[in-house]
Amino acid sequence: MIKKVLVANRGEIAMRIFRTCRVMNIPTVAIYTHVDRGALHVRYAEEAYCISEDEADTSYLKPDLILEIAKKTGAAIHPGYGFLSENADFARRCEEEGVIFIGPSADVIAKMGIKTEARKIMKEAGVPVVPGTEKPVTDIEDAKKVAAEVGYPIMLKALAGGGGKGMRLVHSEDEMEAAFRMSRSEAANSFGNDAIYIEKYIENPHHIEVQVLGDKYGNVIHLYERECSIQRRNQKVIEEAPSPFVKEAARQKMLAVAVEACKKIGYYSAGTLEFMMDKDQNFYFLEMNTRLQVEHLVTEETTGVDLVRDMILVAAGNRLPYKQEDVACRGHALECRIYAEDPENNFMPSPGVIKVREAPEGRNVRLDSAAYAGFEVSLHYDPMIAKLCTWGRTRESAISNMIRALREYKILGIKTTIPFHLRVLHNETFLKGNVWYLLAIPHGLQPSLPILSLRNVRFPAGSFIPSRANTRENVSRLYP
Numbered sequence: 001m002i003k004k005v006l007v008a009n010r011g012e013i014a015m016r017i018f019r020t021c022r023v024m025n026i027p028t029v030a031i032y033t034h035v036d037r038g039a040l041h042v043r044y045a046e047e048a049y050c051i052s053e054d055e056a057d058t059s060y061l062k063p064d065l066i067l068e069i070a071k072k073t074g075a076a077i078h079p080g081y082g083f084l085s086e087n088a089d090f091a092r093r094c095e096e097e098g099v100i101f102i103g104p105s106a107d108v109i110a111k112m113g114i115k116t117e118a119r120k121i122m123k124e125a126g127v128p129v130v131p132g133t134e135k136p137v138t139d140i141e142d143a144k145k146v147a148a149e150v151g152y153p154i155m156l157k158a159l160a161g162g163g164g165k166g167m168r169l170v171h172s173e174d175e176m177e178a179a180f181r182m183s184r185s186e187a188a189n190s191f192g193n194d195a196i197y198i199e200k201y202i203e204n205p206h207h208i209e210v211q212v213l214g215d216k217y218g219n220v221i222h223l224y225e226r227e228c229s230i231q232r233r234n235q236k237v238i239e240e241a242p243s244p245f246v247k248e249a250a251r252q253k254m255l256a257v258a259v260e261a262c263k264k265i266g267y268y269s270a271g272t273l274e275f276m277m278d279k280d281q282n283f284y285f286l287e288m289n290t291r292l293q294v295e296h297l298v299t300e301e302t303t304g305v306d307l308v309r310d311m312i313l314v315a316a317g318n319r320l321p322y323k324q325e326d327v328a329c330r331g332h333a334l335e336c337r338i339y340a341e342d343p344e345n346n347f348m349p350s351p352g353v354i355k356v357r358e359a360p361e362g363r364n365v366r367l368d369s370a371a372y373a374g375f376e377v378s379l380h381y382d383p384m385i386a387k388l389c390t391w392g393r394t395r396e397s398a399i400s401n402m403i404r405a406l407r408e409y410k411i412l413g414i415k416t417t418i419p420f421h422l423r424v425l426h427n428e429t430f431l432k433g434n435v436w437y438l439l440a441i442p443h444g445l446q447p448s449l450p451i452l453s454l455r456n457v458r459f460p461a462g463s464f465i466p467s468r469a470n471t472r473e474n475v476s477r478l479y480p
Contacts, residue, residue, distance in 0.1 A: 002076045002100060002316045004029060007041070008066050009080030012370045012386060013292075014041035017078050020308040029075045031066060033058050035378050040370040047073060058380040063090045067097060076100035076315060078308075082382070085291040086113050102315040104269045104290045111265070112288040115159055116197050122285045125261040130276060130284040132199035140180050143198065144173055150200045156180060158187035159195035164234025166190060169201060202284065205276040206245050206435075207231065210258040211299045213310055214268040215320045222255045223299050223307075224329040228274075229435050230424065232347065237417075238424060239295035239335045241302045244395055244433030250281040259324075269314050270296070270307045294337065297366060297389040301333035332395040334402045338369075338386040340377045342415035351379045355413030360405035364391045364398075367405075377414055385416070395433070399425055 005021050006029035007014040018028045018041065030045035033052040042048045049069050051062045060083050070077050077099055079085035085103070088110035094101035103109070112118045116136065119129050131150055136159050137143040147154045147170065156179055158166030166187030168179040180196065188194035207228045214220035227243035228236045246254070258273045272293050274286040296307050305327065313321065341347045357373045369386035371377070377385060390405055392398035403425050406418055424430055 002026060002102075002312055004073055004075040005078055005102070005312065006031070006066070006070050006073065006075035007045075007078050007080055008060070008084050009078075009082065010036055010039060010041060010060060010370075010381065012368050012384070013080040013082075013294075015044060015370045016368050017080060017308050018044050020306055020312070024309060024312065026312070029069065029073050031060070031062075031069065033060065035380055038375065040372060040375070058378075060084075063087070063093060067093060067099060070094075070099045071097065076102055076312075078102040078311070079291065081291050081294060086289070088113055100315050102269070102311050104267055104271060108265060108267055109290045112290050113160060115157060115287055118288055119285065121265060122261055122288075125264045127257050127261050127273075127285045128283060130199045130202060130286065133197045136195040136197050140177050143180050143196070144176050146198050147173070147176065150198060153201040153203070155199045155201045156183040156196050157199060158183070158191060158193070159197050160187070160191045160193040164231070166196065167234045199286075202276045202278050204279050205229075206243065207236075207274065208243055208246060208254070208277050208283065209272050209274045209293070210255055211293070211296070211307075212258055212262050212267065212271050212273065213305075213307065213314075213320065214262055214271075215314045216268045216317065217319055218263065218266075219320045219323075220259050220262045220267065221320065221322070221324045221327060222259050223303050223305055223327060225251060225254065226295055226298055227435075228295060230430075236295060237337055238421065239298055240395070240398070241298040241333050242329055245435075246277065247281055250277070250283065254283050270311050294384075294387065295335050297368060297387055298333035298335045301366065301389055301391045302329050302331055303327055304330075331391055331393045332398040333389060333391045334395075334398045335387055335389045336402060336406065336421045337384050337417075338388055338409070338411075338421075339417045340383040340385050340414050341417050343417055343420040344415070347417070347420075349379060349383050350415035351377050352414045353377075354411060356410055357412075358408070358410035360388065360408035362405075362408075364401050365405045366390070371411070385411075399431070 004027045007017045021028045028045040030042050030048040031051050032039060032042045032048060034055050035058050051065050077094060084090045086109055088106045091101045091109050092106035095106055111121060116134050120134050123129050133146055137146055153169060153171045156168040166183050168183045170176055170179045183196050184194040208225050209228055210225050211223040212220060225243055226239050226241045228239045230238040270292055272289040275283040276286055277283040300307060340350045342350045353376045354371055354373055357371060359367055366389040371385045388405055390398050390401035392401050406422050409418055
């Protein structure tokens with residue numbers, strides 16, 4: 001049995017896991033740095049331990065110390081996402097030292113964590129993969145040769161990473177040298193591994209992912225798909241479930257392929273298979289995330305499943321509490337990631353103290369957050385401060401609920417992306433569901449253009465984006 005849970009993470013994801021633990025009557029253990037000593041997850045947990053060596057130490061990547069605390073407290077470890085969540089060495093250390101790791105096996109994390117190996121495994125399991133390399137490219141000349149064989153445009157990707165780090169779109173050989181250098185440098189800085197591989201870039205694609213859940217007895221089910229095409233700097237901004245683009249025949253084929261692939265690799269716990277889908281509904285495997293996803297909220301809201309609860313049950317040796325036929329997708333859910341960034345200034349980080357925080361309330365609204373009035377948003381960590389999710393019987397009602405919730409959501413003292421989300425939700429193309437994944441759009445949101453990944457966005461001249469756009473008066477001026 002799992003009698004206590006340590007979350008090797010911070011912020012809203014730590015709070016999200018702690019809340020499920022409280023429902024399950026499982027005591028919790030928080031870790032924190034000096035910067036986070038006033039954080040909500042530290043206050044909420046039954047126990048909390050500082051892992052900083054001094055005031056300047058802001059790192060949560062302390063596997064030895066975290067394991068020591070887990071053994072001292074008798075806790076299982078949930079890694080959340082980011083940090084150590086897809087670190088196979090850490091998961092293996094847990095296994096070797098008798099600490100329950102709430103996630104898949106270290107072997108599966110290792111196999112899926114190396115993207116070229118994951119592509120090879122999925123290809124053998126019968127999953128369509130994007131054309132590209134099965135080994136990392138060694139240098140620029142090698143990259144040019146492979147790209148010429150695959151055909152431009154291509155994507156350079158970090159072998160050991162995710163989250164858009166080390167990713168570059170290359171349209172021609174002239175762009176290769178600069179893109180290759182930047183991709184390797186970013187990969188080395190983000191993951192300690194500068195290896196790069198190449199994939200064919202699928203033009204006008206949709207980014208679709210399938211949520212899976214398995215136990216240690218070979219049972220695997222899917223929890224349907226999510227649409228994650230609206231991205232900025234290769235990181236997701238708005239997600240929804242189900243996808244408004246995927247047709248039923250393609251959906252059933254993709255879901256079946258995902259489940260069979262997970263059975264073949266012996267996958268258990270929660271995981272996500274990411275696909276690119278072209279305009280003709282052909283889909284191609286991108287990568288597998290062997291952890292809880294940021295956007296798991298929309299899946300939980302449409303299926304009624306608590307993924308964190310089931311991850312804990314599976315880690316404790318229980319079978320899945322339901323079969324595939326017991327899970328249905330009902331209605332539509334939308335998630336907006338709220339970042340401490342300034343959309344008026346190219347989405348620059350906006351650290352500082354939150355002076356006012358009024359959270360949205362009411363029917364069909366869910367807010368996962370660790371922010372509060374008086375909390376200082378630090379530059380040392382990811383700028384996402386909350387995830388706002390709404391549900392509706394239809395996509396239109398979910399969007400209407402989200403617009404209402406965003407207009408109620410007041411955060412003052414720092415800039416946030418709330419005004420940007422309101423712009424997207426009023427965009428004609430988004431409302432029609434004709435959204436595909438792009439790396440950049442040069443002149444901001446225009447109804448005649450598809451949306452976007454929004455790298456280096458500039459809003460059109462004359463756009464009204466007030467500096468305090470999430471105050472009641474200015475929102476009503478912007479969106480009467």
